[in-house]
Amino acid sequence: MPEVTVYLTRHCPYCVRVKRLLDKKGAAYRTIDVGGDPALWEEMASRSGRRTVPQVFIDDRPVGGFDDLVALDMEGTLDQLLGIKE
Template identity: 55%
Template structure:
């Protein structure tokens, strides 16, 4: 299974949806980085992704994007192989 990292905040419904989708795929060991607790982590996220909104999701070394991007990968049948790598 690939390592999954998600940059999140406490009150983000898209973050909850992303974690729920990943859990439905059997991914329970997610590294969650709370940018609302650590402002330096938001700067890190923005530098790595070029985005300021959460969630920002990485599967392995690949930046997937946000929940909409994750969901689109799943609908195209590309999420499961990516998670298995």
């Protein structure tokens, strides 16, 4: 399985939705809470090029936020990126 990392904050509804989608897919992931930690927020922004949460990385590749993940799921690419067999 690929390594999935989710940068998030605790009270972000889109962050909750990203976790639900990944849970539904059975994907293992680690979370990094950037809330209240400017250094982690800068790390996320530097890696993703974005300053919004959530930000999802699959094998160190930035794939975006919740809307981006849903778009990948709808086109069938998300399962491939997550290593899910049909």
